[in-house]
Amino acid sequence: MKIKVLFFGIFTDIFGKTTIELEVPSPINVVELKAFIIKNNPKSTALHFAVALGETYADDNARIHEQQVVALxxxxxxx
Amino acid sequence: MNNNTSIIVTSEKLNLQTCYDFVKDPSCGGIALFVGTVRNHSYQKEVTLLNFSSYSSMAVKEMTKIAEQAIASFDIYKIAIHHATGDLQIGDIPVIIAVSSAHRGAAFKACEYAIDTLKETVPIWKKEHFIDGQVWVNTHP
Structure with a gap:
């Protein structure tokens, strides 16, 4: 499924943009998405980040839905 | 939004008087102010400017939570939390926190709580520019 990912701070430099559409496995929760993003990291630098859904910090087990806006x-x- | 809170994230210059005027009240015996200012050095290097960027809509939500928690936790009357974004020069003001209360102790405590929590949770990022380069500041965690 597709989600929209927002990048901020140092991530705008690492990913070279402020937003992308990302194809991710479904179903997926926050901790799985973090692992997916770290695995597909375009740079070799370590990535440390929290995930926000609906402009609120999300728990690791929160489910991410199709077309959802996910902020790193x-x-x-x-x- | 609580009438006793003023939350702003803006690319405009912050105004100390605005924060002061928002929190002052005849019922209050004191106002505590924290004013963050851009420092001219970082780890022995000369800073030329700081750039602040934000996830503004979420930053406002997180700052609102801080203000409401401060009112719930301390015996204060009003609180203003204003944060600037964009390029700031040495001496410019990225953040102002103003708190009013009947007695000074609560205002001091709430003010410290608010700036400490803001630095931990509010999605705002600072990039330090030096004469010979630039670096993202990663304070928390």
């Missing part, structure tokens, strides 16, 4: 949140540094 690298370590934040506001303030």
């Amino acid at each position: 949140i690298p370590p934040v540094s506001g303030g």
Whole structure:
């Protein structure tokens, strides 16, 4: 199934864009999606990130749905 | 949105007076202010500017949670949390937190809680620019 992925911070440099449509296995939950993204990482750098669904931090076992907008949140540094 | 909270993420210059005016009230005996400022060095290197980017809609939600939790946890009256995005020069203000309360202790505690939590949870990212390059700051985790 297809999902929309949003990139922020250092991820915009690593992935070279701010958003992509991504084909992922279905069904998939947050922890599985994280593993999928790490496996398909275009760079060799380690990736550390949280996942947000509906603009809220998601639990590892939250299910991701077709066409859902998924934000990858690298370590934040506001303030 | 709670009437006692003011949450803003903006590419405009932040205004200290706006935050102060929002929280001040005759019932309050004190106002605590935290003002973040852009520092001219990082790890012994000279910083030329900082760029702040955000997931703005989620940042507003997370900042709102912080403000509401501060009101629930401390005996405060009002709280403003404003954050700037874009390029900021040395001395510019990326963040302001203003808290009013009847007694000063609650305002100090809530102010510290708010900035500490903001730095841990709010999806805003800072890129430090030096004379010879740039680096994303990864503070948390």
